[in-house]
Amino acid sequence: MSEISLQIDGKEVAVSEGTTILEAARSLGIEIPTVCDHAQLSPYGACRICTVEADANGRTNLVASCQYPVEKDMVVRTKTEQIDKIRKVLLEQMLSHAPDSEQLVALGQIYGADRDRFEKESSFCILCGLCVRYCAEVKKKDAISFFDRGAKREIAFLPEIAMQECWDCKECFPLCPTSALQAAYVLTEALMTPSVVPTPSCGGSCGCK
Amino acid sequence: MSRIKSPAELEAFRKEILAQRDPDKPCITLCSGSACNATGSGKVAAALELEIEKQGVTTEVVSRRTGCHGFCEQGPIVVIYPQGICYLKVQPEDIAEIISETIKKQKIVERLLYVDPNSGERATLEEDIPFYKNQKRLVLGSNRKIDPRSLEDYLAVEGYQALTKVLFEMTPEQVVGEVKDAKLRGRGGAGFPSGLKWDFARKAPGDQKYVVVNCDEGDPGAYMDRSVMEGNPFAVLEGLMIGAYAIGANEGYIYVRQEYPLAVANLTVAIEKAEEYGLLGKDILGSGFDFTIKVHRGAGAFICGEETSLLNSLEGKAGEPNARPPFPAIRGLWTKPTNINNVETWANIPMIINKGAAFFSAIGTESSKGTKIFSLVGKVNNTGLVEVPMGASLRDIIFKIGGGVPGDKKFKAVQTGGPSGGCLPEGLLDTKVDFDELSQAGAMMGSGGMIVMDEDTCLVDIARYFLAFLSDESCGKCTPCREGIRQMLKILTNMTKGLAKEGDIDLLFELAEATKGSSMCALGKTAPNPVLSTLKHFREEYEAHINEKRCPSLSCKALIDFYIDPEKCKGCGACFRKCPAEAIEGGKKRIHVIVQDKCTKCGGCHEACPAAFDAVNILSGVPVPEATPEEARAIG
Numbered sequence: 001m002s003e004i005s006l007q008i009d010g011k012e013v014a015v016s017e018g019t020t021i022l023e024a025a026r027s028l029g030i031e032i033p034t035v036c037d038h039a040q041l042s043p044y045g046a047c048r049i050c051t052v053e054a055d056a057n058g059r060t061n062l063v064a065s066c067q068y069p070v071e072k073d074m075v076v077r078t079k080t081e082q083i084d085k086i087r088k089v090l091l092e093q094m095l096s097h098a099p100d101s102e103q104l105v106a107l108g109q110i111y112g113a114d115r116d117r118f119e120k121e122s123s124f125c126i127l128c129g130l131c132v133r134y135c136a137e138v139k140k141k142d143a144i145s146f147f148d149r150g151a152k153r154e155i156a157f158l159p160e161i162a163m164q165e166c167w168d169c170k171e172c173f174p175l176c177p178t179s180a181l182q183a184a185y186v187l188t189e190a191l192m193t194p195s196v197v198p199t200p201s202c203g204g205s206c207g208c209k
Numbered sequence: 210m211s212r213i214k215s216p217a218e219l220e221a222f223r224k225e226i227l228a229q230r231d232p233d234k235p236c237i238t239l240c241s242g243s244a245c246n247a248t249g250s251g252k253v254a255a256a257l258e259l260e261i262e263k264q265g266v267t268t269e270v271v272s273r274r275t276g277c278h279g280f281c282e283q284g285p286i287v288v289i290y291p292q293g294i295c296y297l298k299v300q301p302e303d304i305a306e307i308i309s310e311t312i313k314k315q316k317i318v319e320r321l322l323y324v325d326p327n328s329g330e331r332a333t334l335e336e337d338i339p340f341y342k343n344q345k346r347l348v349l350g351s352n353r354k355i356d357p358r359s360l361e362d363y364l365a366v367e368g369y370q371a372l373t374k375v376l377f378e379m380t381p382e383q384v385v386g387e388v389k390d391a392k393l394r395g396r397g398g399a400g401f402p403s404g405l406k407w408d409f410a411r412k413a414p415g416d417q418k419y420v421v422v423n424c425d426e427g428d429p430g431a432y433m434d435r436s437v438m439e440g441n442p443f444a445v446l447e448g449l450m451i452g453a454y455a456i457g458a459n460e461g462y463i464y465v466r467q468e469y470p471l472a473v474a475n476l477t478v479a480i481e482k483a484e485e486y487g488l489l490g491k492d493i494l495g496s497g498f499d500f501t502i503k504v505h506r507g508a509g510a511f512i513c514g515e516e517t518s519l520l521n522s523l524e525g526k527a528g529e530p531n532a533r534p535p536f537p538a539i540r541g542l543w544t545k546p547t548n549i550n551n552v553e554t555w556a557n558i559p560m561i562i563n564k565g566a567a568f569f570s571a572i573g574t575e576s577s578k579g580t581k582i583f584s585l586v587g588k589v590n591n592t593g594l595v596e597v598p599m600g601a602s603l604r605d606i607i608f609k610i611g612g613g614v615p616g617d618k619k620f621k622a623v624q625t626g627g628p629s630g631g632c633l634p635e636g637l638l639d640t641k642v643d644f645d646e647l648s649q650a651g652a653m654m655g656s657g658g659m660i661v662m663d664e665d666t667c668l669v670d671i672a673r674y675f676l677a678f679l680s681d682e683s684c685g686k687c688t689p690c691r692e693g694i695r696q697m698l699k700i701l702t703n704m705t706k707g708l709a710k711e712g713d714i715d716l717l718f719e720l721a722e723a724t725k726g727s728s729m730c731a732l733g734k735t736a737p738n739p740v741l742s743t744l745k746h747f748r749e750e751y752e753a754h755i756n757e758k759r760c761p762s763l764s765c766k767a768l769i770d771f772y773i774d775p776e777k778c779k780g781c782g783a784c785f786r787k788c789p790a791e792a793i794e795g796g797k798k799r800i801h802v803i804v805q806d807k808c809t810k811c812g813g814c815h816e817a818c819p820a821a822f823d824a825v826n827i828l829s830g831v832p833v834p835e836a837t838p839e840e841a842r843a844i845g
Contacts, residue, residue, distance in 0.1 A: 045532050046687050048727040062726045067532035082726065086689075089723040093692035118696055127685065146527070146685075149510070151695045153685030 006074040021065035021076055022050055032065050032078050033087065033107055035094070035177060036128035041137050043067040046129050047094070049087055049107070053077045062086075084111055092117045094126040098178035101126075125180035127153055131172035141165045144172065144181075155181070157188040212487030215495045216373045219364075226361045235270045235312055236290040238353060239299075242277025242439050243432070243471050245284035249300065250274075253285050256301035264308045273362070276352040276440015276475075279594035280340050283323070288335055288353060295335040296321035326590060326612065340591045343609045345572070345598045347580045348556050352440035357475045360482040363443040369488060371562035375451050376496040384455035385411055388558070390566035392578040397423055397514070397551030398626070398655045399731065400577070400644035406548060409538035410456040413546035418458040420449055421542065421549040423519055424465040424472065427511035428627030429678060431658035433582040434552035436594055438465065438472040441556065442479035446489070448558030450500050456548050459499050464519055467506045476504060511628075511682035514656075515730050516549045518684065529684040530730035551656065553582055573599030577643040581657060583625075585611050588618065588663040597642060604638040607661055618663035621762075622747070626655030628675045628682075629735030631742025632668060651742040653735070667764035668747040669754050673701035675739035683732060690733030693724030697740055706767040709755040714744065759830025766810045769829045773814070775800045775837045777824035780844045784814035784825060800842040805833055 005014040008025050015024045020043060025032050035047035043066040050065045055075040065078070077083075091113035095104050099115045104126075108115055127146070132155060135144050143161040147154055157166065162185075172181060213219050239257060241250045257272050278286045283297035289311060296307065296318065303321060310316040322331040323338045332338045335353075355362035363369070375384050389404030410418060422445060426434040438445060449461050465473050480502055483489040491499045505523055512518045513528040520542050522528040541547025557579060561569045570578045577599040583606065586592050590612030597606060603623055607613065614620045622632040631652035633640060640650045647654050662671065676698040685691045697720050700713050721737030728734045744751060753759045760768040773784070773793075778800045785795035792807035793814065801824075803814065818825040 043532070045729050048687050048689050048729070051727040064532065064727070064729065069534060082722075085719070086723045086727050089719055090688050090692075090727065093688055093696065096692075119699070126688070127691070129686075148685070149512075149681075150683040150685045151680050151691060151698075153691065 004070050004072050006070050006072070006076065008076040009078055015070055017069075019070050021052060021054065021063070021068050021070055021074075024070050025052075025065065025076070025078060030078055033110070034066060035103065035107070035126070036130060037066050038130055038134070038175065041130070041133045044129055044133060046127060047090070049090055051083060051086055053080055053083060087111045088113045097121045097123050097126050098180065101178040103177045123154065123180065124178050124183060125155055126178055127155065128177060129155075130175040130177070131155065131181045134172050134175055139165075139169065139171065141169075144184075155184055157185060159188055162188055212485075213494060214487065216377055219369060219373060219494060223364045226365050230365065233291055237270055237272045237307070237312070238275045238288045238290065239272070240276070240278045240284055240286040240353070241274040242281075242352075242436055243469075244277065244281035245286060246471070248284045248298075250285040252301045253287070253299055253304065256304040260304045260308050264305070264313070266308060266312055270308075270312055273356050275355060276357045277349075277436035277594060278353045279344075279346075279349060279436070279596075280338070280591065281593040282591055283593075287321075290354075293335045294333055295323065295338060297323055339612065340593065340595070340610055343605065344596050345580050346596045347560060347572075348437065348444075348553060349440070349582060349594060349596045351444065352436065355441065357440050357442055358478040358482070360443065360479070360486060360488075363441075367563060368443055368559075369447055371559035372447050372450055372488075373494060374562055375454055376494060376498055381411060381455045381457060384451060384562070387566050388455070388561060391561045391569040392566075393554065393557055393561060393569065394577060394644060395551060396553035396557070396581065396656065398629075398653070400654055403550060403554055406538060406550070407452060407455055409536065410458075410541075410546045410548040413539050415546050417460075417545045418456055419542045419545055419547040420453045420456065420458045420461040421519070421523070421547060422449055422461070422463040422465075422552060422555055423514060423516065423549055424463060424469070424552045425507045425514040425519060426466065426469075426552075426656060427514050427682070428656055428658040430586045430660055431584045431627060431656060433584055433594060433657045435466075435469050435472050437552050437556050437582070438469065439475050442472075442476045443483070444556045444559055445476075445552055446479060446483060446502065448555035449502070450489075450493075451558050451562060452548060452550065452555065453500050454498055456546070458548070459501070461500065461502045462523055462542070463502060463504045464507055464513070464523060465504060467509055473504065473506060480504070510684075511678075512684045512730075512732055515732060517730065519549065520547065527684075529686050530732075532729060553657070574641060574643045574646075576645050577654075581642060581654070583642075583657045583659040585659050585661070587624075587659075587661040588614050588620075588666070589661040590615050599643055600641045602639050602641055603633065606642070606659065607638070611661065614661065614663045616663075618665065620661070621664050621666055622662045622668060622671075624652070624660040624662065624671065624739075625658065626653035626738070627658045628678050629653065629732065629738050630655045630658065631738050632662070632671065632746065633742070634746040637746070651738075651745050653738070665762055665764060667705070667760050667762040668743040668750050669701060669760075670705050670762075670765055672739045672743045673698065673705055676701055676736070679732065679736045683736070687727075687729040687733060689724045689726070690728040690730075690736060693720050693728075693733070694736050696720050697724070697737065701740070704751065704754045705760075705765040707754075707758045707765075709758075711755065713755055714748075714751055717744065753830065757830040761829070763827040763829055765829075769810060769827050770805060770833045771803050771808055771810060771812070771814055772826050772828050772833050773801050773803055773818075774824045774826055775842075777822055778844070779822050779824070781819065781822070783817040783819060787813040787817035789813060796842070798844045800837050800844060802836045802842070 003014045032050045034050045045064045045067045052065045056071045088111040091108045095115035096118035143165045144157045285299050287296040287299045385407045393403045394400040510528045513522045517531040518528045537547040580596050582596045595610050624632045644654045680694045683690045724737050780798045785793045790809045792804045795801045815825040
């Protein structure tokens with residue numbers, strides 16, 4: 001693998017081919033905010049909070065740093081007025097679904113996002129896909145998936161798989177930045193086997209039997 | 210007929226076909242595209258067959274069911290060659306007369322001719338009809354001459370000459386060079402130079418490569434690709450094979466919408482015929498080049514027209530985009546280098562090879578070459594498919610070819626480029642059809658949708674309509690597209706309902722910037738275009754909706770009221786009888802009054818009121834005047 005040199009926020013760096021802008025920035029100690037990024041999962045590009053400005057091949061583009069591979073002599077800016085504005089709007093959009101998410105509230109403070117700017121959607125899910133991708137890529141079980149598309153897109157467990165696999169796993173729970181997953185899981189659990197497993201008031205997530 | 214094994218055998222076969230065809234023998238062609246089928250082309254065909262037999266002219270005429278002629282407004286269309294006599298809106302009962310008069314006595318059936326709505330003049334020949342006269346039909350031209358299911362017909366119009374030339378006289382590099390020199394740009398929307406795209410795929414390392422036809426045409430009202438695929442599938446196949454040879458692929462996929470059954474059927478027949486004659490399969494024409502094609506039917510997602518989503522869908526995955534780079538030319542179908550082009554792009558290829566890059570690049574503007582097919586729809590007299598050289602003005606397309614706006618209505622805007630395109634006002638009608646010029650004006654070429662709107666169309670509502678479409682069709686994977694469209698749609702919906710707030714325009718701009726700037730694929734990146742272009746050119750309409758709660762086009766139901774002018778009402782009762790909501794108080798020789806609480810704003814009263822009275826007004830942004838008191842309603 002050949003080394004590719006580029007510049008991020010004025011700092012020169014050389015990284016191996018195929019490295020993403022996000023990884024290259026991290027190697028320099030430059031922090032780019034992310035929501036859907038996860039060390040064990042392949043880049044997905046859903047939240048777009050990691051959007052940066054990149055000059056390459058004579059053109060300036062806004063790109064998702066988690067997915068965009070570095071290019072020779074690329075010049076990257078991770079923080080501009082335009083990017084900050086975009087991040088603010090994206091956070092406000094996500095906060096309309098999950099206004100109490102600690103991670104989103106903290107990021108929102110950095111970018112001046114108003115969590116009440118848009119009408120509440122009360123889905124509690126921002127569709128970052130961490131649960132879906134973790135189950136598919138790390139656990140290789142595909143017990144949870146996306147359904148429908150566009151504004152109607154949602155996550156749901158597949159009962160047939162979930163009732164076999166999820167009881168002793170639940171590794172996706174702590175990944176969820178909004179607690180939506182637990183709600184969805186509990187719902188499925190309740191729908192799945194009402195006669196076999198009585199649903200406790202806590203939804204089973206506290207570990208009680 | 211067995212497999213054709215060499216170019217010489219192909220030419221011999223072509224000669225044999227041509228020898229059997231007398232160019233002076235009357236040939237009755239009947240348009241049998243989806244649009245004409247819907248207006249009864251099937252029954253006309255049956256009548257034609259019956260009547261030819263009945264009047265004993267079986268040996269004197271040839272009849273042929275062809276693909277779409279383009280003038281869909283006037284279908285079913287019959288054209289009689291060699292003269293090119295064109296009969297429109299032909300019904301089964303007209304056939305006997307066409308045979309007895311035109312075929313037997315060379316007399317014209319006047320009533321079936323095109324009549325110019327403005328001058329009242331009739332046009333006998335196809336080429337004299339303004340709709341056709343001002344077009345340049347390089348790609349669509351063969352549609353009206355050939356039966357799409359007949360390989361013989363395709364061979365009779367120089368079919369497979371380009372493939373032979375490529376396989377035996379040109380290297381893959383030369384083919385790519387020819388397409389580059391022609392300066393062909395992709396007809397699917399983005400307008401990327403096709404030759405360059407081919408070159409990327411050709412140079413990409415790997416033994417296994419693929420070529421793909423994108424026939425997942427999804428723009429509302431657009432059907433260019435459908436008509437090319439239905440009417441001339443062999444041209445698409447030939448173009449695809451030339452591309453495959455150029456990049457080094459031996460397998461091709463054609464992704465066609467499930468909703469295009471006739472395109473799938475004609476394509477399937479064409480593939481079977483080509484296989485039967487050895488124009489697909491192993492060692493084509495003895496050249497050593499192998500090529501196979503599979504047809505894949507799309508399940509109806511608009512996003513699958515986006516190339517990475519299409520490839521995911523082909524692989525059996527959810528139709529969602531991937532980040533680019535890597536581009537499909539490097540890592541495409543099943544991670545192999547893949548070249549994907551739109552139907553119209555592929556259909557241009559045989560012509561470029563046959564006539565040469567110089568011929569093609571001589572047509573059009575500096576940056577856009579060749580012709581482009583548009584589906585001209587909406588408030589325009591001649592709706593249909595039009596093919597014009599690049600550089601034609603929107604004005605010429607809408608007024609010379611399209612015949613202008615029907616009725617006495619004024620032209621207001623033209624929307625080009627599908628849901629992600631933009632609306633241009635009258636002041637920009639001299640804009641040329643050119644990839645860059647349309648983008649600069651705030652619209653885009655897109656795949657060729659062109660929707661004409663008249664003064665009754667509310668542009669805020671149009672922006673809302675397109676955002677609603679995109680909200681359903683976004684895959685929902687990334688935040689700015691999914692949520693940005695959701696929020697913009699909410700604002701626009703509120704505007705049309707009179708619920709808009711001050712600051713909504715600024716918020717629209719802010720949302721648009723985030724959606725445009727950070728979405729993953731072209732759907733999201735261009736989704737704000739309907740909003741941005743209407744804000745740019747029709748901002749006063751937005752302001753009227755927000756500040757005055759007024760719809761200047763008198764179209765948004767929540768912002769209009771129907772009111773009968775007591776001074777003009779003659780008490781005829783036409784509106785009273787028409788009203789489905791029993792919202793009109795009437796009576797013989799009495800001033801009629803609309804009870805506003807009961808009115809559903811269907812507009813029936815407005816249509817019913819005789820033009821001479823013109824008593825029903827549509828109000829917007831003003832209070833409805835007090836109703837005339839009961840005791841004062843007697844007329845005369």
